Amino acid sequence: MSATTADTHVFDVREDNFEAEVLQASLTTPILVDFWATWCGPCKTLGPMLEKLAGEFNGAFRLAKVDVDKSQQLAGMFGIRSIPTVMLVKDGQIVDGFAGALPEGQLREFLLRHVQPQDGEAANDDGETAVQETPEEAISRIQQAIAAEPERTELKLDLALALMWAGNVESAEAELAALPANLATDPRAVRLRSQLDLARALKGAPSMAELQQRIQANAADWEARDLLGVRLLLDGDAEAGLDQFLATLEKARDWNDGQAKKRLLAAFSTLDDAELVGRYRRRMASLLF
Structure with a gap:
């Protein structure tokens, strides 16, 4: 993959072109929005990986880069409290996202939940085709990651989502309640909160x-x-x-x-x-x- 190939799927966006280049464009192609800044250390790690994956997925999604220092109004509109923050926009709506710099393997997993590469399949870090894991496997993997890197608070949100996926409503609710304040407005946390509210209504309900x-x-x-x-x-x-x-x-x-x-x-x-x-x-x- 050449740098030119990657660049065709990566672009900068600001307030004046966000509606056309992200919201409207997402009606036909998913747009991954990367909120970053030049002074942000983790952004320097995450950004190149996202650009690499944009090239590898070959148009299955496009990567929109938002410099929060140059586009403070956009950052405020989306409630960005920490960077890097990444949001996936499809059909004009935010459907998923995460905060912090994830390893490349987890980035691939995140993307493969929503989009498929145009030519060939995305591979994992070992060069093997990524395989959809079960909810139980996801929980085990995330718990191991938390034990290894307890300072990565975004993993706790990943765990809450995996627990909900497995149908363990009470544990998912406990993990969600324990999230730090900076993750409370994460799009995935907001969605999970609504899912839990619905699931709670079924406690003791008839078949x-x-x-x-x-x-x-x-x-x-x-x-x-x-x-x-x-x-x-x-x-x-x-x-x-x-x-x-x-x-x-x-x-x-x-x-x-x-x-x-x-x-x-x-x-x-x-x-x-x-x-x-x-x-x-x-x-x-x-x-x-």
Whole structure:
């Protein structure tokens, strides 16, 4: 890979071109936004690795560089409290991100969760093709990394996400609550908080089959619709879950202090599908206004 090849996928961005070059451009190609500064030591390590990967992924994503000293308004808009901070924008929305300089292997794992290289497959540090790990493997790997580098607080957020992925809600919640203040507004932490709020609603809840039976018996069983919507959403059937919340919003918008609207807003913050979210936002708005 030549430097020229990498450079075609890397560009600088400021306030005057952010909307066009990042938000609009992300509708067709994911944009990885790197908030950095010339005086930042970790940025000097992370930046070249990101540029290298941008070349290797060959257009699967583009790397937008934001110098926080030259673009303070952008940094403030995104609540940047430490650098480097990296955010992935797809379909006009932030879908993931991290703070701090990660090793190249973890950068590859992060990218492969969202994009695939255009020509060939991204390899790990040993030159082997990266393989999707199980939730349990991820937890073990991250715990070992924390033991080796306890000063890397961003690993604690990685652990909380892995625990949620494994379905260990209580442990994920405990890790999230223990995060340092600088990670509290990380996009991944915000999303995880919404997921945990939804998961918490299912504690002691009836099974999906029982909830469906209750709704068949009484279409106005709003509690059953609410819990069924949460179950469907967390089980990966987002559209069916959102439909349950909309049904309540349409017929009983004030039920339980407007809970259907709250559920919809929480659900939107956990979903990556911008088209689906946009469609259901419009449906929600049509019912409310």
